Amino acid sequence: MPRHKRSSTAGCAVDMTPMIDVVFQLIIFFIVTIKMEEDKKEIILAKAKDGPVIERMEPTTMVIEVDKKGWISMHGAQLSKAKFTKIMQGRTRRYGQFPVLIRADKRAQHKDVRAVMDICSQLNIWRINFAAIKQEAS
Numbered sequence: 451m452p453r454h455k456r457s458s459t460a461g462c463a464v465d466m467t468p469m470i471d472v473v474f475q476l477i478i479f480f481i482v483t484i485k486m487e488e489d490k491k492e493i494i495l496a497k498a499k500d501g502p503v504i505e506r507m508e509p510t511t512m513v514i515e516v517d518k519k520g521w522i523s524m525h526g527a528q529l530s531k532a533k534f535t536k537i538m539q540g541r542t543r544r545y546g547q548f549p550v551l552i553r554a555d556k557r558a559q560h561k562d563v564r565a566v567m568d569i570c571s572q573l574n575i576w577r578i579n580f581a582a583i584k585q586e587a588s
Contacts, residue, residue, distance in 0.1 A: 493517060496556035498582035508549055512541065516554040520562035535569050542573045549577040 493515050514534075515523045522529050524537065541548065550570055554563045570578055 493553050493555045495583050497585040499585040510548045511551055513551045516558045516562050518555040518557035551579050553581040
């Protein structure tokens with residue numbers, strides 16, 4: 451019987467499905483991360499001529515931001531008042547007394563900043579500072 455020579459490329463095929471799946475996943479990843487970057491809200495601090503200048507923050511300082519719409523956020527994550535309270539309770543149990551720095555937008559309503567202060571006072575957190583831009587004396 452004569453033997454048939456098979457070509458070296460016969461039966462070889464590259465499955466493109468996994469590569470296409472990876473490309474689509476990368477596209478989705480980049481679209482989502484770009485959208486998250488655009489949603490970041492900037493806090494515009496108020497100006498103040500008096501007040502202490504904080505040269506160096508303690509490592510245990512908790513920085514809390516209140517934006518113009520009244521949203522509370524920590525480390526870029528928006529929190530409800532209930533979630534914020536739970537986080538602060540856990541941190542109080544872990545560290546006891548710790549300093550808090552509130553960065554409130556100058557367009558934020560006082561009631562929203564007061565809500566953060568009330569939660570802190572309920573947990574016996576009394577070391578509260580407010581961030582502001584030092585205004586030059588005229």
